[in-house]
Amino acid sequence: MTKRRRTRQLSAEERRLWSHVARHVKPMKGKALPPEPEPEEGTATAPAPQVSLSPPPSLQALPPQPKKPAIPPLAPVERKTLTALRRGRKDVDGVIDLHGMRQEEAHFALIGFLHRAQHSGHGLVLVITGKGGASARGGMFEERGVLRRMVPHWLRLPDLRSLVIGFEEASPQHGGSGALYVRLRRRQGAG
Structure with missing residues (x-):
């Protein structure tokens, strides 16, 4: 059993619009342009509605939204600090x-750890991720x-940039x- 496709008749406005679009393209070989639809009595004299591109007056008076301060770029851990860590002079x-x-x-x-560390006044923490060795499940x-x-x-x-200044391997x-190694920002309001 095959279903019949329902077809909807185009309105006069849709036919006019399609005709306008079709007139601006080159027809395929052997095809003709669709005939220009005849204007209906009520639509021929009615002026086209005017569209305003400016915002309504109620929105024009609103003050501009304040911009969020830009997040500063990440900074690497200083070489002096890295050297001290490597030589065991800094923990x-x-x-x-x-x-x-x-x-x-x-x-x-x-x-949670970074928030607690910043709250405790820590400046440099170590985050151990592991190197990603062989999988425990061994799946391919x-x-x-x-x-x-x-x-x-x-x-x-x-969301973490308010805590983190930078990080290094x-x-x-x-x-x-x-x-x-992760460098933390000082807590706001901490002296």
């Missing part, structure tokens, strides 16, 4: 170990090193490519 203020966590769990743990399509790739992305997001004794 990190706090450490969080994310490896072994799922992405969502790690993301929330990182946000298992993604490896997800946190190692995602944590830098999270640290660049606007940790030195080998702190985890190397499986960890990051």
